[in-house]
Amino acid sequence: MSVKIENLSFSYGSHEVLRDISIDVEEGTLVNVLGPNGTGKSTLFRCILGLNRNYTGSIIVNGKDIRTLSIRERAREMAFIPQSHKPVYDYAVLDVVLMSSGAGAGAFFSPKKSHVDRAYEALERVGIGFLADRPYTRISGGEQQLVLIARALAQNASTIIMDEPTSALDYGNTVRVLSCVRQLSEEGLTIIQSTHQPDQAFLYADKTLVLHEGHVLAYGTPKETITEGLIGKIYGVEVEVNSLYDDKVRVCVPTRELARR
Amino acid sequence: MGPGKGSEIHARKNRRANAILVALGVIVVALAIFSFLVGRYPISPDKVVCMLAGQIAPIDAFWTDQEATIFFNVRLPRVVLALLVGCCLASAGAAYQGTFQNPLVSPDILGASQGAAFGAAVAILLGLGSFGISALAFGFAILTVMLVVAVAQAARGNQVLTVVLAGVMVSSLFSAGVSFTKLIADPTDQLPAITYWLMGSLTGAKPADITLAAPPMAFGLIALYVLRWRINILTMGDEEASTMGVNTKRLRMVIIIAATLVTAASVAVTGMIGWVGLVIPHLSRMLIGSDHRKLMPASMLMGAGFLLLVDDVSRLLTTAEIPIGILTAFIGAPFFLYLITREGRK
Numbered sequence: 344m345s346v347k348i349e350n351l352s353f354s355y356g357s358h359e360v361l362r363d364i365s366i367d368v369e370e371g372t373l374v375n376v377l378g379p380n381g382t383g384k385s386t387l388f389r390c391i392l393g394l395n396r397n398y399t400g401s402i403i404v405n406g407k408d409i410r411t412l413s414i415r416e417r418a419r420e421m422a423f424i425p426q427s428h429k430p431v432y433d434y435a436v437l438d439v440v441l442m443s444s445g446a447g448a449g450a451f452f453s454p455k456k457s458h459v460d461r462a463y464e465a466l467e468r469v470g471i472g473f474l475a476d477r478p479y480t481r482i483s484g485g486e487q488q489l490v491l492i493a494r495a496l497a498q499n500a501s502t503i504i505m506d507e508p509t510s511a512l513d514y515g516n517t518v519r520v521l522s523c524v525r526q527l528s529e530e531g532l533t534i535i536q537s538t539h540q541p542d543q544a545f546l547y548a549d550k551t552l553v554l555h556e557g558h559v560l561a562y563g564t565p566k567e568t569i570t571e572g573l574i575g576k577i578y579g580v581e582v583e584v585n586s587l588y589d590d591k592v593r594v595c596v597p598t599r600e601l602a603r604r
Numbered sequence: 605m606g607p608g609k610g611s612e613i614h615a616r617k618n619r620r621a622n623a624i625l626v627a628l629g630v631i632v633v634a635l636a637i638f639s640f641l642v643g644r645y646p647i648s649p650d651k652v653v654c655m656l657a658g659q660i661a662p663i664d665a666f667w668t669d670q671e672a673t674i675f676f677n678v679r680l681p682r683v684v685l686a687l688l689v690g691c692c693l694a695s696a697g698a699a700y701q702g703t704f705q706n707p708l709v710s711p712d713i714l715g716a717s718q719g720a721a722f723g724a725a726v727a728i729l730l731g732l733g734s735f736g737i738s739a740l741a742f743g744f745a746i747l748t749v750m751l752v753v754a755v756a757q758a759a760r761g762n763q764v765l766t767v768v769l770a771g772v773m774v775s776s777l778f779s780a781g782v783s784f785t786k787l788i789a790d791p792t793d794q795l796p797a798i799t800y801w802l803m804g805s806l807t808g809a810k811p812a813d814i815t816l817a818a819p820p821m822a823f824g825l826i827a828l829y830v831l832r833w834r835i836n837i838l839t840m841g842d843e844e845a846s847t848m849g850v851n852t853k854r855l856r857m858v859i860i861i862a863a864t865l866v867t868a869a870s871v872a873v874t875g876m877i878g879w880v881g882l883v884i885p886h887l888s889r890m891l892i893g894s895d896h897r898k899l900m901p902a903s904m905l906m907g908a909g910f911l912l913l914v915d916d917v918s919r920l921l922t923t924a925e926i927p928i929g930i931l932t933a934f935i936g937a938p939f940f941l942y943l944i945t946r947e948g949r950k
Contacts, residue, residue, distance in 0.1 A: 394846065438836065
């Protein structure tokens with residue numbers, strides 16, 4: 344399904360964080376949100392997820408205005424994947440995935456056998472079924488991130504929001520997590536994720552949303568949006584965007600370093 | 605692989621946890637039976653069984669009236685109260701440690717114990733009887749937590765942090781109130797009564813105490829048991845939990861109400877018994893894991909068994925009867941220290 348945002352603005356007190364944002368995310372699209380720290384990426388996500396309520400404009404997810412949805416109804420439409428973090432208590436991986444199984448259910452819900460099976464299937468889908476009975480705190484950061492992705496899948500929502508899923512991961516885990524995300528989007532999920540790496544957008548995203556000082560600087564395919572001028576403007580570094588493999592991918596290289604060699 | 609594998613793994617884990625729960629249950633029942641028999645006036649097992657059965661079916665009394673009085677008016681209420689209070693304090697502790705995402709909080713984190721202590725001290729100063737003391741202690745415990753929650757609602761920022769901070773502050777306020785009542789209390793009878801109450805004791809347990817405490821305890825325990833799985837989600841943090849469909853504010857409030865009811869009811873009839881609510885959930889976690897679906901019943905059983913055991917020690921080993929509030933720490937703390945150092949070596 345889809346996410347449609349129109350004229351979204353949001354302020355913390357008198358400080359305006361998001362200004363007049365309008366984007367249309369079609370079903371099954373993987374959108375990368377790019378922008379320096381403090382530019383409003385997380386605030387945008389919090390608005391979409393319904394955690395920030397007093398915004399102006401409208402956010403329509405799967406045809407429903409999220410302002411009118413209850414917490415429970417929102418969880419049926421969207422799942423959230425936070426950065427992996429160490430929980431205070433040590434749960435089994437399967438129990439962590441199971442946490443999302445009550446989304447949309449009543450207050451006295453407790454997971455049944457069918458939910459357990461669905462949670463395990465979600466683990467299999469991201470390729471870590473073998474971790475099901477391991478303690479969550481004793482697996483690697485990349486595996487933890489995959490567990491959280493599985494948890495979002497088990498929630499059975501068609502839209503997934505991810506906040507910098509790979510920022511704390513090493514190179515191998517980053518590649519594994521992102522290709523898993525790519526795969527899920529090809530299976531039809533709508534995914535919006537933030538990132539700090541423009542190169543990742545070239546490799547994995549259908550579309551790139553560039554936020555700068557709270558408004559949309561560009562929104563389109565990675566090749567259209569990520570240009571030398573844009574990187575210079577939002578990050579303040581000069582780069583050369585290079586094309587590789589008949590323009591299948593592109594990479595940004597800082598020119599300052601090239602000049603030194 | 606495929607469908608079924610997940611529930612298979614889950615079932616295997618469940619079987620182990622259920623076996624532990626059954627074992628705990630058996631231990632608690634055995635302890636209770638043992639506690640019925642022993643004491644300064646031992647009663648033989650056949651008499652205990654027939655006295656209990658005699659309540660529902662007519663059985664000719666082959667025991668003395670004195671034995672019946674000891675059993676029904678002293679021993680039975682004391683054993684039942686020890687079980688109930690241990691169960692309540694441990695489950696409230698487990699619920700709070702989950703809800704506030706902090707393994708160091710105890711049931712009195714929101715001021716229930718200090719509020720109850722102040723209520724009891726005021727009742728003693730007013731010269732009220734034991735019913736008055738319990739009623740005022742219960743009332744003030746509830747009032748204190750309500751005050752804490754109201755302050756936390758009015759404050760801005762992280763809800764978990766503000767609730768806990770407000771709890772600590774309001775607790776210290778009531779603790780100062782208790783000190784003040786001690787200052788103005790009559791040193792010959794009121795002061796010792798307050799001091800003794802603060803140490804916590806099951807010595808004076810009466811059937812009336814159970815009638816008084818059982819309804820709020822039952823309500824709170826059922827609520828905590830029913831909501832136990834949701835506490836898992838709450839431990840991941842409010843924002844994450846709410847994206848999984850949990851109304852965190854409302855859930856936390858219901859848990860606070862339930863835990864406060866059981867804590868207030870316990871403290872009102874026994875005085876301050878520390879330690880159980882803090883450490884029993886930890887011991888349960890070491891035994892059965894962090895999943896609150898299993899942790900909650902394990903804490904309930906372990907708390908009940910532990911407090912009964914300590915109370916047995918209190919009434920059997922010492923003729924002067926050391927207050928249980930002191931003994932829980934004497935027995936529990938070294939045991940816990942042993943366990944965590946052993947854990948470190950593994």
